[in-house]
Amino acid sequence: MTVRAVRTLDWVEPLAVAAGQAHREGALCLLSDGGSNGGRSWVACEPDRIVTTRMEADRPFADLAEQAMDRFVVGLATYDAGARPATGDRGESPGDWPDLMLARYPAMLVFDHAAGTVSAVGMGRDQAEAAKAADRAVGWIDGAKPSAPGGVPAARFEPERPERDYIDAVADVVARIAAGDLFQANIARAWQGELKPGFDPFAVFVRLAAGAAPYSALWRVGDRVLVSNSPELFLTFDPASRRIETRPIKGTRPRDPDAAIDAANAAELIASAKDRAENLMIVDLMRNDLSRVARPGSVVVETLFELESFATVHHLVSTVTGETEPGIGPAEVLAASFPPGSITGAPKHQAMRVIAEHEGPRGAWCGSLFLLDDDGALTASVLIRTISFWREGEVWVFRTLAGAGIVADSDPISELRETDTKIAAIRAALIGQAR
Numbered sequence: 001m002t003v004r005a006v007r008t009l010d011w012v013e014p015l016a017v018a019a020g021q022a023h024r025e026g027a028l029c030l031l032s033d034g035g036s037n038g039g040r041s042w043v044a045c046e047p048d049r050i051v052t053t054r055m056e057a058d059r060p061f062a063d064l065a066e067q068a069m070d071r072f073v074v075g076l077a078t079y080d081a082g083a084r085p086a087t088g089d090r091g092e093s094p095g096d097w098p099d100l101m102l103a104r105y106p107a108m109l110v111f112d113h114a115a116g117t118v119s120a121v122g123m124g125r126d127q128a129e130a131a132k133a134a135d136r137a138v139g140w141i142d143g144a145k146p147s148a149p150g151g152v153p154a155a156r157f158e159p160e161r162p163e164r165d166y167i168d169a170v171a172d173v174v175a176r177i178a179a180g181d182l183f184q185a186n187i188a189r190a191w192q193g194e195l196k197p198g199f200d201p202f203a204v205f206v207r208l209a210a211g212a213a214p215y216s217a218l219w220r221v222g223d224r225v226l227v228s229n230s231p232e233l234f235l236t237f238d239p240a241s242r243r244i245e246t247r248p249i250k251g252t253r254p255r256d257p258d259a260a261i262d263a264a265n266a267a268e269l270i271a272s273a274k275d276r277a278e279n280l281m282i283v284d285l286m287r288n289d290l291s292r293v294a295r296p297g298s299v300v301v302e303t304l305f306e307l308e309s310f311a312t313v314h315h316l317v318s319t320v321t322g323e324t325e326p327g328i329g330p331a332e333v334l335a336a337s338f339p340p341g342s343i344t345g346a347p348k349h350q351a352m353r354v355i356a357e358h359e360g361p362r363g364a365w366c367g368s369l370f371l372l373d374d375d376g377a378l379t380a381s382v383l384i385r386t387i388s389f390w391r392e393g394e395v396w397v398f399r400t401l402a403g404a405g406i407v408a409d410s411d412p413i414s415e416l417r418e419t420d421t422k423i424a425a426i427r428a429a430l431i432g433q434a435r
Contacts, residue, residue, distance in 0.1 A: 002070040004374055005130035007120040007138050007389065013147075014041040014111045015209055018218065020143030021045040022202040028074060030371060031209060031216040034113035041111040043140065050221060051140065054286050055081040055099040058340065061331035063102060064372075071123055072105040073372040074219065076226060079383075080364040082339035086349040087356040093363030094192070094399050095390040107133035108295055108374075109140060110289065121374050148209045153199040154398070154430035161189040164415060169358040170404075170412035174197035176354060177408045184281050185345035185354045188330030188362070188403030189419050193430065195396040201225040201389040207429040210422045211311030215381035217369055221389040226364055229425060231310050234340045234368050237333045240377045242324040244290055244333055246284045248342040249382075250405050251275030254421040266307055266314045274318055276305050278405045283318045285346045289337035294322035312425045330370075330378040338368065340382045345404060365401045386387040387426060400426050 002012055023044065030042040048071070053063045055077065064075060080090060081099035097257040106129075107122040118141070122133025166189050173185050195201070205218040205227045205337040213231040233247040251272065251430035267273055290299050299322035308317045324333065343366040345351025367390065370380035402422040403414040427433060 001125070003124055003130045005122045005124075005127065005134040005190045006318040007134050009118040009120060009138065009141065011116045011118060012141055012144055014043050014109070015147045015206065016144040016267045017043045017109060017141055017348050019145050019202070019206070020186055021140055021148040022218070022220070023200070025220070025222070026050065026105070027218065027220040028105070029205070029218045030105075031212050031218075032113060033212045033214050039112065039113040041112055042106045042108050043111070044108040045140070046107045047074075050103040050283065051102040052098040053102075053366070055084075057085050059335070061100070061334045063100060064334070065329060065331040070125065072108050072374060073102060074105065075100060075370050076219065076364060077206075077334070077338060077367045077370075078364055079339050079343070082367070083344075083356070085354040086352040090356060093361035093387050095224065095363055095388050095397070097224065097363040107137040107321070109137050114118070118249050122422075123374060134337045142222055147206050147209075147427050149210060150203050152432040153195050153207070154193050155196045156193040157191055157427055157431045158193055159193055161320070166416055166419070167412040169407050170410060171416045172358070173354060173406040174408065174412070177406070182350045182354060183346045184278060184407050184416065185351040186343045186403045186405050187355065187358055187415075188366070190399060190401045191423065191427075192397070192399045194392075194398065197394070199396070201227050201387070201396060201398075204387065204429050208425065211425060213310055213385065215369075217370065217381070225389040225396075226315050226369065226383075226386065228331065228369060228381065228383055228386040228390065230381045230383060231308070232342065232384055234370075234380040234382045235333060235378060236380070237324070237330055237335060237351075237378040239329065242328070243321060244294065245319065245321045246286050246290065246337065247317055247319050248279070248281035248286055248340070250282050250342055252404075252421060253314045253315065254424075255312050257260065262336040266309065269314050269316060270305070270307055271301070274409055278303055278407050279318055280317050281346045281407070282405075283320060284340050285341035285348060286320050286337065289341060290320060290322045292336040293324050293328045293332050295325050313421060316346040329370055332366070333378065334370070334380065339366065340368065342405075343382060344382065346404070362401065363399070365399075383420065385426060387430075398427055400429070
């Protein structure tokens with residue numbers, strides 16, 4: 001039996017607390033924009049167990065089921081692990097990210113943006129153990145410190161391949177769609193570089209936090225750090241109600257400082273038949289994925305083509321929900337849908353095979369970062385707008401990607417420009433230039 005202890009505290013900014021713990025092992029900050037993702041942020045460090053494992057095709061999240069018992073669990077599943085049944089083993093990704101990393105935390109600080117409160121939550125096998133864990137979380141607040149954006153952290157930010165390669169890849173996918181091989185595939189470009197001496201990935205996280213998305217995150221495990229500014233929910237699952245939800249994003253337009261142009265861009269996106277068709281294909285794919293674990297007849301599309309606006313982009317977002325069969329847990333829910341349909345394509349396995357012909361291994365990008373909270377509820381993001389960092393000697397090296405959904409009437413130049421729009425905030429955070 002798991003016991004929980006809670007200490008309710010006065011408000012302090014989660015980013016300030018995260019700054020005080022940022023260099024400790026397992027440092028974690030799941031930063032909400034305050035209006036989405038339930039309006040909650042999470043900060044923790046120093047897990048009591050870290051597991052890295054290979055995902056097996058028949059039970060890819062079996063290790064999660066074994067760990068998710070009496071603690072908070074944070075996990076990262078790589079895109080390539082989920083794609084392996086379709087693509088085969090493609091070797092190591094840059095940075096050699098393992099298939100699945102899991103960390104078990106006895107305590108977390110939970111920041112409720114709406115209520116303006118912080119809760120130190122400890123979990124344990126008895127009240128004394130849970131109380132000790134909660135008190136330890138309270139102590140993290142004492143280390144809070146200012147987290148103002150500093151100087152430009154990256155020494156360089158360079159594309160891995162020429163723009164012409166991407167244009168040709170898009171043209172090839174359009175031709176395959178015309179030939180009936182598939183309906184849609186998400187094709188990405190990659191950039192890489194390193195940070196200047198003395199700079200740490202947390203500095204990049206702070207710069208991105210100025211335009212925080214609903215699923216912003218920093219997670220440090222050993223010599224790897226993930227920094228994400230993702231706006232996209234992959235899955236939520238509430239074991240009490242058995243409700244599952246996914247919110248795929250398809251359709252993008254840039255924001256503009258001129259209000260009239262910005263509104264015109266949003267209106268154009270809402271009216272775009274191409275973007276709505278692209279979104280609908282992924283909605284249908286996600287309906288099919290959820291149906292693998294849902295009670296028959298329970299999967300519904302709650303909203304279609306809603307406009308959501310973020311710091312640098314407008315998106316079209318749809319919401320699909322369902323109710324799982326009894327006995328289904330977070331591991332089964334993730335396995336049914338991973339990797340996310342919005343960053344693969346349709347049909348999913350064929351799209352992943354086509355992606356593999358045009359891209360190297362993606363690693364953490366377009367995988368998922370997820371949390372099992374103190375109620376056992378799952379929240380998993382899609383790792384778009386995400387940077388992978390790893391140490392090479394004394395230098396932090398990074399890699400990031402941006403993709404676009406390619407459909408029958410895609411224009412290669414327009415899709416190239418869409419990737420530029422999507423990477424703009426990350427480029428600015430790293431080298432101070434959006435273009």
